[in-house]
Amino acid sequence: MRYRHDEWPSALAIVIGVLLVGCDQPSMERQPKYETFEAAPGWPHGQSAREPVPGTIAHDDTLKPIPDTQPQELDAALLDRGQQRYDIFCSPCHDRTGHGNGMVVQRGFPAPPTFHSERLRNAPLQHVVDVITNGFGVMYPYRDRVPVEDRWAIAAYIQALQLSQHTSVDDLPPAQRSELERASTGDTRREGNQ
Amino acid sequence: MAPLFRPRTNALTVVFLVGVLALLVAISVIAYVVYRSPYQTDAGYAPEQPIPFSHQHHVGGLGIDCQYCHTSAETSDFAGIPPTRTCMTCHSQEWTNAEMLAPVRESLSHQEPLAWTRVHKLADYTYFSHRAHVNNGVGCESCHGRVDKMHMTVQRQPLTMEWCLECHRDPGSELRPQDKITSMGYSPEDDAIPGHELIDQYDINLDHLTECSSCHR
Numbered sequence: 001m002r003y004r005h006d007e008w009p010s011a012l013a014i015v016i017g018v019l020l021v022g023c024d025q026p027s028m029e030r031q032p033k034y035e036t037f038e039a040a041p042g043w044p045h046g047q048s049a050r051e052p053v054p055g056t057i058a059h060d061d062t063l064k065p066i067p068d069t070q071p072q073e074l075d076a077a078l079l080d081r082g083q084q085r086y087d088i089f090c091s092p093c094h095d096r097t098g099h100g101n102g103m104v105v106q107r108g109f110p111a112p113p114t115f116h117s118e119r120l121r122n123a124p125l126q127h128v129v130d131v132i133t134n135g136f137g138v139m140y141p142y143r144d145r146v147p148v149e150d151r152w153a154i155a156a157y158i159q160a161l162q163l164s165q166h167t168s169v170d171d172l173p174p175a176q177r178s179e180l181e182r183a184s185t186g187d188t189r190r191e192g193n194q
Numbered sequence: 195m196a197p198l199f200r201p202r203t204n205a206l207t208v209v210f211l212v213g214v215l216a217l218l219v220a221i222s223v224i225a226y227v228v229y230r231s232p233y234q235t236d237a238g239y240a241p242e243q244p245i246p247f248s249h250q251h252h253v254g255g256l257g258i259d260c261q262y263c264h265t266s267a268e269t270s271d272f273a274g275i276p277p278t279r280t281c282m283t284c285h286s287q288e289w290t291n292a293e294m295l296a297p298v299r300e301s302l303s304h305q306e307p308l309a310w311t312r313v314h315k316l317a318d319y320t321y322f323s324h325r326a327h328v329n330n331g332v333g334c335e336s337c338h339g340r341v342d343k344m345h346m347t348v349q350r351q352p353l354t355m356e357w358c359l360e361c362h363r364d365p366g367s368e369l370r371p372q373d374k375i376t377s378m379g380y381s382p383e384d385d386a387i388p389g390h391e392l393i394d395q396y397d398i399n400l401d402h403l404t405e406c407s408s409c410h411r
Contacts, residue, residue, distance in 0.1 A: 031318040036272040045307055084373070088259040092284075103256045109287050140283040145265045 066133070068126055070152050082157025085150045089142055098161045110138050115158055116165045128155035235352035241311040243347070245297050253378070254342035260334055260376040267334075271323040275310055278302050313347050314338075320355075321411050330396045331369035335378055336361070342378040355409075362403040366390050 034040060040048035057063065072078055087096060095102040098115035105111050113120065120127075129151045135141035146154070169177055232238045252258050261267060266274035278301045289295055301308045316322055328334075334341065339350030351357055361368055366389025367382060374380050382389070393400070402408055 028319050029317040033318065035318070037275060039309070046309070047307060088261045092256065092258050092262065103258075104284055104288065107256070107288065109284060138287055140279070140286070142283075144277075144279070145262075 066129075066148055067152075070125060070156065072149060072152065074156055078153050079157055079160055081150065082153035082155070082160075085146060086154050086157050089146060090154065093139075097165070098158060112139065115162055121162050121166060125152070125155040125159065128158055230352070230354070230356075232352070235354055236315075236349055237352045238348060238350075239313060240346040240348035241313060243311055244308060246294060246345075247347075249341045249344045249347060260341075267324045267328050270325055271321075273324045278308055313349050314353065316353060320409050322409070328375055329372075330398055331372070331375075331392050332361075332365070333368075333370050333375050333377065333380065333382075335380065336368050340378055358409065359404060362408075365398065365400075365403070366393050369393065369396065 034048035036049065038048050039046050043050075086094075091102055092104045093102040093109060093112055094100050094115065095105075100112040100114045115121075129148075131139070132146055132151045132154065133141060133143045143151075169180065172180065228234055252263075253260070263276040263280055264273040265276075266272055278298060281295075281298050282302055285295055285298060297308060300306070327337075337351055339348075341347070369389050369392040370377075370380060370382050371387060371392070
């Protein structure tokens, strides 16, 4: 009956195997690598994320100076992008129409000037781009969150906003103008009936 | 000599065997239930934070878009946690003396980052990317729930493999148009655009979504 003695190592292996399968494997769950922003005791501020040395340029950054005219073609896609970014980053204070009465202003933030003043209507697009890049008075800069192309898209969208609030009836194409006139006479009639 | 086992033992043996089997099944069921329960998956986990930051006030009340603070959700794997400066764009003028915000001001003056406690955490052997989802029609709400109603940030979903796959097998009903990604309270089913059209529109390749190497790489 020699084979009985050969059997026990394999039986033991099976038992150990079964026991191991039952174990959690924390070492795979928490691997010795840093994920974004993971704490790293021993490093400055306990952070694994390092501050870049001043003057560092990201490998995919452009070395060209910030353009001083609209770098992209002005089309509907650019205005859409501008609107989306404006609503995210600017509308909390400047509100969706640019009158400067956003939610945060209603809770006590100093009110920004309206975009629909003579001065800002005549300001070049570059002015808005500079304000986003460097801030203005109590308004903080947004350059860390709004990349250069988006700054121009926002500037273009603000100009569209300004036009939307400052268009005379004579600038409308004839079809829209007659529609507007019909709508406004319709309104007065309805009001008269009440 | 009297027999070692009496006839009664036969019945006892059956009872014993059935009992052991039942016990094994019961242990397995309990183990599975515990394994899938919020206790194990962390659904409902809402840790204490250094500052009682409320998404309800900032998102629900003020209507600030997620990307004002979680700026990199669209461009990287990591959604991003706002640096102190982002809070200061408003709190330099707003609630400037509140005791609650003292850690924010200290963080700014000492150049010491705020240490938020992580709420969601996948195991390191899984790969997850916000960019892949946010640009392909999956809204924040599908995975994080009604953030605009949270006083304390809480994990709503189990984040198990089963949960990821449930959507990856058939994402159609969860997809939304691009301008509704950060909206809260939007219901994909009631939307005018049917899921299969959005799958085409986003050009989603369903084949590799359930392959192991998509998430374990």
